[in-house]
Amino acid sequence: QVQLQQSGPGLEKPSQTLSLTCAISGDSVSSNSAAWNWIRQSPSRGLEWLGRTYYRSKWYNDYAVSVKSRITINPDTSKNQLSLQLNSVTPEDTAVYYCARAAAGENWFGPWGQGTLVTVSS
Amino acid sequence: EIVLTQSPATLSLSPGERATLSCRASQSVNYSLAWYQQKPGQAPRLIIYDTSNRATGIPARFSGSGSGTDFTLTISSLEPEDFAVYYCQQRSNWPLVYTFGQGTKLEIK
Numbered sequence: 001q002v003q004l005q006q007s008g009p010g011l012e013k014p015s016q017t018l019s020l021t022c023a024i025s026g027d028s029v030s031s032n033s034a035a036w037n038w039i040r041q042s043p044s045r046g047l048e049w050l051g052r053t054y055y056r057s058k059w060y061n062d063y064a065v066s067v068k069s070r071i072t073i074n075p076d077t078s079k080n081q082l083s084l085q086l087n088s089v090t091p092e093d094t095a096v097y098y099c100a101r102a103a104a105g106e107n108w109f110g111p112w113g114q115g116t117l118v119t120v121s122s
Numbered sequence: 123e124i125v126l127t128q129s130p131a132t133l134s135l136s137p138g139e140r141a142t143l144s145c146r147a148s149q150s151v152n153y154s155l156a157w158y159q160q161k162p163g164q165a166p167r168l169i170i171y172d173t174s175n176r177a178t179g180i181p182a183r184f185s186g187s188g189s190g191t192d193f194t195l196t197i198s199s200l201e202p203e204d205f206a207v208y209y210c211q212q213r214s215n216w217p218l219v220y221t222f223g224q225g226t227k228l229e230i231k
Contacts, residue, residue, distance in 0.1 A: 037220075039220075046222055046223075046224050046225070047166070047209060047211075047222035048222075049219060049220035049221070049222075062218045064219060065217055065219070098165055098166075100165075106171070107153045107154060107156065107171075107172075107212070107213040107220070108156035108168055108171040108172075108211065109156075109158075109166075109168065109211075109220075110167070110168035110171075110177060111168075112165035112166060112167070113165065114165060115164075115165050
């Protein structure tokens with residue numbers, strides 16, 4: 001079955017760039033039947049979808065309006081993983097970050113990665 | 123953007139009782155609704171997709187229903203492992219966004 005394993009630092013300083021990776025097993029980041037998403041969760045904002053990357057003969061990205069100017073999601077086909085970069089972070093970006101798979105044409109997420117708590121603090 | 127409002131915020135019940143969780147959308151949902159279960163320290167787990175379909179491995183005591191702006195998750199007879207937080211989720215286009223409700227905490231009475 002599909003499994004997602006997240007990695008990355010748990011602490012970032014304000015104004016720096018948050019970087020996380022999500023390694024995929026049991027599926028391919030280049031699959032034509034999946035999209036790969038990042039979602040975060042915080043007490044103040046709840047669960048918030050951040051964006052996705054997917055491959056349909058070429059690569060596509062969609063980002064949430066709230067983070068569009070600061071976010072990049074990239075696939076890494078050589079390592080079968082995806083990455084998240086969020087620039088110019090502030091304490092409001094403190095959250096548990098999850099990667100999650102969505103099947104093509106479907107509107108729900110499963111499975112999810114284990115989550116990474118990222119704290120933004122000086 | 124469609125806002126999902128879940129009620130109640132907390133539901134206190136005993137094992138064996140029936141649980142009814144509500145998710146109301148601020149406008150009609152264009153696509154179907156999903157429900158997730160989250161336990162402390164864990165990622166959310168999909169339990170219902172397309173409003174009424176159980177995800178793989180989800181027991182038959184879980185059921186989903188609804189349409190338009192009103193949706194319900196029902197657990198027919200609570201087991202000890204069902205006590206958790208439940209979230210509903212929908213998708214909108216233009217702009218693309220997936221939104222979640224704020225959650226209902228199902229706790230043991």
